[in-house]
Amino acid sequence: xxxxxQETATEHGLSASEYETMLxxxxxxxxxxxxxxxxxxxxxxxxYKSSRKWLKTLPTEGPQVICGPGENAGVVDxxxxxxxxxxIESHNHPSFIEPYQGAATGVxxxxxxxxxxxxxxxxxxxxxxxxxxxxxxxxHLVSGVVAGIGGYGNCIGxxxxxxxxxxxxxxxxxxxxxxxxxxxxxxxKIFYSAAAGPGNPVVYVGSKTGRDGIHxxxxxxxxxxxxxxxxxxxxxxxxxxxxxxLLEACLxxxxxxxxxxxxxxxxxxxxxxxxxxxxxxxxxxxxxxxKTPVREEGMTPYEIMLSESQERMLMVLKxxxxxxxxxxxxxxxxxxxxIGRVTxxxxxxxxxxxELVADIPVAPLVDAAPVYDRPxxxxxxxxELAAAEVEMPAKPLDALRQLLASPNHCSRxxxxxxxxxxxxxxxxxxxxxxxxxxxxxxxxxxxxxxxDCTPRYCHAEPEAGGKQAVAEAWRNLIxxxxxxxxxxxxxxxxxxxxxxxxxxxxxxxxxxxAAASALDFPVVSGNVxxxxxxxxxxxxPTPVIGGLGLVEDLTKTTRLxxxxxxxxxxxxxxxTGWLGASSYLQExxxxxxxxxxxxxxxLEKINGxxxxxxxxxxxxxxxxxxxxxxxxxAIAEMAMASGIGANIEVVQADIPLHAWLFGxxxxxxxxxxxxxxxxxxxxxxxxxxxxxxxxxxGESLTVGGSHTIxxxxxxxxxxxxxPEYMAAP
Amino acid sequence: MRSAVIVFPGSNCDRDVAVALExxxxxxxxxxxxxETSLPPVDFIVLPGGFSYGDYLRGGAIAARSPVMxxxxxxxxxxxxxxxxxxxxxxxxxxxxxxxILMRNAGLKFICRDVHVAVADNETAFTAGxxxxxxLRIPVAHNEGNYFADEATLDALExxxxxxxxxxxxxxxxxxxxxxxxxxxxxxxxxNETRTVxxxxxxPERVVDSAHGGTDGVALFDGLVKALAQ
Numbered sequence: 001x002x003x004x005x006q007e008t009a010t011e012h013g014l015s016a017s018e019y020e021t022m023l024x025x026x027x028x029x030x031x032x033x034x035x036x037x038x039x040x041x042x043x044x045x046x047x048y049k050s051s052r053k054w055l056k057t058l059p060t061e062g063p064q065v066i067c068g069p070g071e072n073a074g075v076v077d078x079x080x081x082x083x084x085x086x087x088i089e090s091h092n093h094p095s096f097i098e099p100y101q102g103a104a105t106g107v108x109x110x111x112x113x114x115x116x117x118x119x120x121x122x123x124x125x126x127x128x129x130x131x132x133x134x135x136x137x138x139x140h141l142v143s144g145v146v147a148g149i150g151g152y153g154n155c156i157g158x159x160x161x162x163x164x165x166x167x168x169x170x171x172x173x174x175x176x177x178x179x180x181x182x183x184x185x186x187x188x189k190i191f192y193s194a195a196a197g198p199g200n201p202v203v204y205v206g207s208k209t210g211r212d213g214i215h216x217x218x219x220x221x222x223x224x225x226x227x228x229x230x231x232x233x234x235x236x237x238x239x240x241x242x243x244x245x246l247l248e249a250c251l252x253x254x255x256x257x258x259x260x261x262x263x264x265x266x267x268x269x270x271x272x273x274x275x276x277x278x279x280x281x282x283x284x285x286x287x288x289x290x291k292t293p294v295r296e297e298g299m300t301p302y303e304i305m306l307s308e309s310q311e312r313m314l315m316v317l318k319x320x321x322x323x324x325x326x327x328x329x330x331x332x333x334x335x336x337x338x339i340g341r342v343t344x345x346x347x348x349x350x351x352x353x354x355e356l357v358a359d360i361p362v363a364p365l366v367d368a369a370p371v372y373d374r375p376x377x378x379x380x381x382x383x384e385l386a387a388a389e390v391e392m393p394a395k396p397l398d399a400l401r402q403l404l405a406s407p408n409h410c411s412r413x414x415x416x417x418x419x420x421x422x423x424x425x426x427x428x429x430x431x432x433x434x435x436x437x438x439x440x441x442x443x444x445x446x447x448x449x450x451x452d453c454t455p456r457y458c459h460a461e462p463e464a465g466g467k468q469a470v471a472e473a474w475r476n477l478i479x480x481x482x483x484x485x486x487x488x489x490x491x492x493x494x495x496x497x498x499x500x501x502x503x504x505x506x507x508x509x510x511x512x513x514a515a516a517s518a519l520d521f522p523v524v525s526g527n528v529x530x531x532x533x534x535x536x537x538x539x540x541p542t543p544v545i546g547g548l549g550l551v552e553d554l555t556k557t558t559r560l561x562x563x564x565x566x567x568x569x570x571x572x573x574x575x576t577g578w579l580g581a582s583s584y585l586q587e588x589x590x591x592x593x594x595x596x597x598x599x600x601x602x603l604e605k606i607n608g609x610x611x612x613x614x615x616x617x618x619x620x621x622x623x624x625x626x627x628x629x630x631x632x633x634a635i636a637e638m639a640m641a642s643g644i645g646a647n648i649e650v651v652q653a654d655i656p657l658h659a660w661l662f663g664x665x666x667x668x669x670x671x672x673x674x675x676x677x678x679x680x681x682x683x684x685x686x687x688x689x690x691x692x693x694x695x696x697x698g699e700s701l702t703v704g705g706s707h708t709i710x711x712x713x714x715x716x717x718x719x720x721x722x723p724e725y726m727a728a729p
Numbered sequence: 730m731r732s733a734v735i736v737f738p739g740s741n742c743d744r745d746v747a748v749a750l751e752x753x754x755x756x757x758x759x760x761x762x763x764x765e766t767s768l769p770p771v772d773f774i775v776l777p778g779g780f781s782y783g784d785y786l787r788g789g790a791i792a793a794r795s796p797v798m799x800x801x802x803x804x805x806x807x808x809x810x811x812x813x814x815x816x817x818x819x820x821x822x823x824x825x826x827x828x829x830i831l832m833r834n835a836g837l838k839f840i841c842r843d844v845h846v847a848v849a850d851n852e853t854a855f856t857a858g859x860x861x862x863x864x865l866r867i868p869v870a871h872n873e874g875n876y877f878a879d880e881a882t883l884d885a886l887e888x889x890x891x892x893x894x895x896x897x898x899x900x901x902x903x904x905x906x907x908x909x910x911x912x913x914x915x916x917x918x919x920x921n922e923t924r925t926v927x928x929x930x931x932x933p934e935r936v937v938d939s940a941h942g943g944t945d946g947v948a949l950f951d952g953l954v955k956a957l958a959q
Contacts, residue, residue, distance in 0.1 A: 150839050154870070155780040157741020241739050241783025331762075333738060420841045420870045422935050423778075425745040430942065439940055554940060 004035045012039035018370055025364040033302045033350065033358045038365065040268035040306060041275055044530055047369040050496035051528040054509045058523040059516050064485050065524055066187065072113040072264065073183075074524025075190055076486045078550050082440065083187040084447060085119035088127070088180035088490040088546040090529040094235040095177040099144025104152040104238040105310055106179045111158065112264035115247050116313065118191040118254050119183025122424060123438045124153045126163035126179050127451040127490065127544040131172030133407050133725055138167070141175050143726065148238075149179070150418040155240035156247065159427050160419035162436035164451050167407040170459075173534030178490040178527075180546040182449055184440060191254060193263040193273075194280035195316045195342050200260055202274075202285055202340040203322070205329050206246045206312035209270070210295035212236045213308025223495055223531045242311040242334070249332040250313065258321035265312040271305045273314040274348055279366045286349045287340035289357070301350060301357040316342055376502035379462050385580035385594030387659035396658050397701065397709040399588050400636060401717050403629055403662075406587045410721035432641070433560055434479040434625055435549065446551035448482035454628065455540035457596035460581045462504045466511025466543055467599040471666060473547030474519050475625040478608040479669060481557040481615035482549030487516065489526040489545055494538025496530045504541040505530075511599075512543060518601035519608075521547070558615050560624040561641035565697035567621055568676035569646055571631060573607050573668030574689050577652075577659025583628040584662035596664075603667045610688040611669050619679055626668040632661040632703070634670045635694075639701055640715045648694035648703045657704065672696060730954045732758040732773040735801065737792045737820075742778035742934065746814065749934040750775070753950035763795035772957050773810050774801060776817030778870070778932060788831065788873045789819030798824055810854050810957070811926045815871055818918070818928030826921055827928045828886070829878030834871070835911025841870040843943070844909050846894040846917045846931055847901055853920065855927045856893065858952025864901040865894075865945040867931040869909060874930040876912040876919075883913055893927055894918035 009019040012035055022030060022038050030038070040046055048055065060068035066083055067075035073087035091106025111121045126149055131138050142165075153160045158181070195202075213236035253259060261281065263273040270292070278285045289301050295309070317325055322338060329336035343349070348365075350358040393399040403409050416431040428446050429437035435448040452473040458465025470487065477484040489512060494501040516523055532539040551557055579585055580594025614620045626634045632648075639646055652660050673679050676692045683690035702708040732750050736743045743760065750758045759769050763781075768774070781792035792798070798820075805811055805826055813821040821827040834840055843866050848859040859865070878886070886892050894917040898907035908915050910930075918929035933946030 147838070154839055154841075154872075155739070155741075155783060157779060239783065241780060241785070244739055244741065244780070244783075417842045418839045420839070422841065422868055422870060422932075422941075423741055423745065425748055425935060425938070425941070428940050 004030050004032055009035060012036065013043060014039050018042055021368055025361065025368060031358060033305055034360055036302050036306050037271050037358060037360060040271050041365055042369050046268050046272055048528055049370045050372050050374050050530060051505065052371050053373055054506055057509065058513045060522050060524060062520060062522045065522055066190065068524050069526060071192060072116045074486060074488055075117065076524060076548065077187055080443065081187050083185050083190060084182055084548055085114050085117045085185055086180065086182040086488055086548055087113050087525040088178050088488045088544065089113065089527045090490050090492060091177045091179065092174060092492065092529050092532055095145055096175050098235040099141045100148035100151065101235055101237050103145040103148030103177045105236045106177050107149055107152040108238045108240060108243050108310055109266045110179045110181045111156065111243065112266065114181045114183035115250055116191065116262055116264045117185065118189050119185035120251060121158045121181050121183040122426065123182045123436060123449055124158055124160040124179065125436060125449055125451050125546065127453065128163065128165040129171045129176035129542060130167050131175065132169040133167055135172045139726060145177055146415050146418050152238055152240045154420040156244045157423050159421045159423050161421050161427055161438060162431045162449065165412055165415060168455065168540060170540045173537060174532040174539050176492050176542055178544050180451060180488065182447060182548060191259060191262050193261050193277050195261045195277040195283050195285060196281045197260055198283060198342050198344040200316050200319055200342045201322055201338045202287065202342060203315045203317055203325065204292060204312065204337045204339045205315065206334055207239065207242050207309055208293040208295040208335060209304055209307045210309045211299065211303055211307060214303060214306045223533050236308050236310050238310050245332040245334055246311050246313065249329050249334055252328050253325055258317050258325050260316040260318055262313060262315045265314060267308065269306060269308045270314065275362060275365060277314065277316065278348055278362045284343035284345035284347045284349065284362065285340060286343050289350055289352045291337050291339040293335040293337050301352045374496050374502045375499050376506050377499040378503050379507055382460055382595040387577045387579055387656045390579050390585060390589060390658065392656055392658050396661055397703065397707045400632055401709060401714055403584065403587050403633060404636060404714055405717035405721050407721065408583065408587065409629055409633065411719045412722065413719065414722040414726060428554055429480065429559060434476040435482065437480055437557060439554060444554050446554045446557065448477050448480050448549040448551060450476040450547045451544055452476060453542050453544040455542045456581050456586065456592060458504065458508055458541040458543060460596045462507025462541055463511040464596050464599055465541065466508035467515040467601065468596065468666060469543055469545045470512050470515035470519065470521060471599050471604045472627055473545040474521055474604065475608060477547050477549035478612045479558065479623045479625045481612060482551045484519065484521050484547060484549045486522050486524045487545050487547045489523060489543055491526065491528045492532055492539060492542040492544065493530050494533040501538055508541055508543045515599065515601055519605060556616050556618060558620050558623040560622055560638050562638050562644040562672060562696045563621045565644055567672040567674055567696045568692050569635065569694040569696060570671045570673060570676060570679060571668065571691045571693045572611055572671060572688060573665065575652060575655065575660060575663065575665050575668065577655035577663040578665045579659050579663050582662060582664045584630065597666050599666050607667045607688055610683060610686055611671065614679060619673055619675065620671050621674060622672040624670045626670060630662040630664050631668065631670060636701060636714055638670065639711045640718055643711060644696050645698035645700045645711050646694055646696050647698065650691065650693045651704045730754040730756065730773055730957050731771045732775065733761045733768050733771045734758045734775045734777055735761050735763060735797055737763045737781035737795060739781045739783055740777050740779035742814065742932065746775050746777045746934040749937045749946065749950050752937060754954045761797060763792065763797050765797045767800045768804060771809065773953060774804060776813040776820050778815035778817060781816055781820065789816055789823040792820045793823035802826065805926055808923065808925050812855065813928045814932055814934065815930055818930055819873065821926060821928045826926050827919055828882050829876055831873045832875040832877050833873050834875050839872045840909055841868065843868050844931060845897045845899050845907060847897045847903065848894060849892055850890065853924045854953050854956035855949060856952065857956040858948030864897055866943050867933055867945055868935050869931045871930060874910040874912065876916040878913060886919055891920040891924065892916055893920050894929060
């Protein structure tokens with residue numbers, strides 16, 4: 001183990017050229033701990049070597065942005081002297097191997113990213129993708145992931161307020177578990193990770209270091225094969241109780257002015273936290289590793305540096321502040337150890353009982369991290385699918401019921417009832433709406449949060465799919481009456497070493513950038529997860545968008561449930577009956593062909609701005625964005641949420657009925673109002689297409705006079721699928 | 730009303746109940762860290778929900794041995810009203826102030842949703858703000874809320890009027906359909922022998938504000954403030 005050569009470098013995942021670069025930086029044969037440090041810092045997971053070139057193209061600025069990508073999380077101004085701190089991050093590989101702990105530590109990791117910056121986490125969200133319900137592992141993975149997310153978030157006492165879950169055979173061998181946390185901090189007390197002040201103490205706090213998770217970041221940077229389960233020891237084990245103590249202790253210390261810099265130990269543990277803090281501050285760090293609190297005897301420097309034990313933080317304190325800081329951590333029964341100091345050498349120097357085990361110049365380690373301009377090929381454009389090419393169902397509302405009872409449309413109640421979504425007492429909208437909504441504690445203002453992506457669009461046309469993911473997140477925020485502020489993204493793809501996958505990545509990032517620019521919805525944080533493939537089968541490209549919006553007055557928000565009978569149902573936006581790559585096509589016809597719906601960003605902006613203004617002015621009694629399944633699914637969801645039916649009298653005669661009902665044209669919303677004339681008048685004056693298509697009331701959903709179905713029937717079918725599936729042996 | 734909220738490592742509904750107490754009484758409660766050995770002068774004590782000590786060993790088992798609990802027990806003996814919510818209920822059974830135990834939910838899953846409970850009578854400080862047999866909509870959020878005691882204990886609880894709240898259907902029927910977690914005799918909350926200590930699985934502090942989507946917890950806190958002022 002201790003000899004370093006090309007062979008050991010290869011075992012550590014370094015290519016021949018990367019090893020050469022490392023040798024030239026070191027000017028000697030590196031020690032084994034040094035090799036370990038290089039290998040994790042240069043892993044895809046830590047270095048973003050395949051994605052960096054493209055991530056740089058994303059818009060990251062705006063008057064609301066306090067801190068964009070590059071820190072532990074993004075920070076935006078939410079007024080009243082407060083800031084929202086948020087990020088989304090993947091824990092895909094560990095969750096496939098060990099679903100409970102993989103998902104739990106994913107939640108724990110993203111919460112640390114947020115409270116490291118001085119924010120109290122106020123909401124957790126997630127985006128999950130599982131394989132086919134028929135796949136033998138799916139039920140076990142759903143059960144474990146949901147229990148793991150709940151197990152961690154419920155215990156620490158941060159509400160899990162929403163998310164999205166989908167099933168597709170493309171995720172059979174690689175599920176996706178993306179966890180997002182939103183926190184609130186004082187805007188003038190954000191904590192950063194740049195170490196400073198030679199001589200200042202470097203302090204380790206939190207859990208002890210064990211042998212768990214060694215090389216987790218490297219695992220996350222390689223494809224799976226059939227032996228992936230043997231990697232189970234690389235999955236970390238979470239302890240939400242310790243994280244709760246760490247959260248409270250950190251916030252208590254942050255209320256003083258003792259901290260110079262702070263960084264959580266996530267992927268690549270003590271290695272990445274030390275290197276990143278030194279690099280950002282342009283300083284050196286010296287650590288005496290025998291002072292590290294360890295859980296097991298006989299741990300080597302290599303193991304200490306590469307462990308991914310959870311619930312740990314590294315801090316630089318002001319000189320002389322050690323004892324008051326120690327007292328806080330001891331109150332919370334956590335380890336507190338001064339393990340080193342900041343230097344002006346520009347090197348990370350590690351000693352174990354006096355013996356030098358690593359001496360690496362930080363700037364070259366970081367600056368020479370490989371950046372690849374991976375070859376890529378554009379995903380071929382698809383032909384538009386005419387509605388006439390899709391068979392008209394004899395009974396379109398039976399198709400609706402089938403759709404609502406399908407794995408991808410059924411109620412997610414079985415999932416969110418396992419999450420404590422109310423703790424902290426500020427959950428203003430319960431799960432199941434377009435966006436989650438939490439009140440800003442002690443105020444009547446709120447934060448709206450959503451996670452969105454439509455992978456089948458991204459697969460069909462990556463650029464359109466990337467745009468659509470951003471547009472849908474933006475619409476979901478609008479639909480509750482929020483002003484969209486900024487987004488975080490979690491880019492989940494297959495191997496970037498394949499041109500077709502890299503083409504998907506480039507396309508999606510291009511689309512995200514275009515939409516984020518057009519909608520003034522900048523990207524403030526994010527995460528890339530490549531190598532989501534098993535034995536050469538890649539997942540669908542899944543760039544999940546986590547959107548954050550601000551509500552100035554919680555009494556002026558909307559939910560999707562029909563509020564009362566006899567209200568006008570207004571369709572906002574233009575309907576062409578776009579069935580290509582639609583959910584209807586996939587679930588009812590078993591087809592995935594056709595181009596996805598085009599995303600007209602200026603139309604999104606015009607329609608969305610209109611809807612938001614109508615909501616804020618009190619003209620809207622319920623609102624729902626139209627997405628998967630088209631307008632009739634949106635209307636059915638509004639009916640099921642309230643038990644109030646609807647009569648859709650006005651159908652568009654120039655479009656086949658099934659295309660009008662199930663087509664997925666973008667930039668559309670369903671609203672209800674008591675004063676449709678005023679709404680249509682305003683819409684007309686602003687160039688917004690608005691049509692009264694029906695009226696709420698009764699206990700059935702009726703379309704065009706002749707088709708009808710009971711809301712209770714729909715609701716029973718919608719609620720039944722997931723619990724029945726999960727209860728099956 | 731001078732109140733105290735006991736804070737254990739891992740408590741996570743301490744702030745929520747403090748907000749509810751301050752809303753009802755106009756006075757912020759004292760937040761008492763578990764290592765304290767004596768309480769300030771108080772008229773009312775809350776053991777809040779959460780995961781004290783991560784629920785390690787058993788929910789509430791380690792918290793019941795915290796230093797502050799000696800003085801909480803002394804206050805119970807002196808007749809000071811004590812409310813244990815969720816994890817606080819578990820602590821009260823672990824320390825023996827209430828009989829029985831809270832087992833894993835019958836469905837073996839964490840449950841977070843609104844349930845309905847019926848108020849048995851309105852003759853204690855905790856229920857003074859309600860009507861007898863009133864049905865409340867209050868959320869639960871727990872993994873171990875399945876109340877169990879032997880038959881003799883259950884009979885005694887029933888005979889002595891010590892069952893404070895029972896799970897019901899939305900219509901108020903006490904049956905299997907209204908029981909979210911398998912609790913014996915649909916028990917959601919019980920009193921000690923003097924009816925001054927209440928253990929309650931549902932979270933009244935989560936329904937004290939119209940923004941919560943329900944306000945059925947308001948009368949519990951308002952009723953307490955009024956009853957204790959007399």
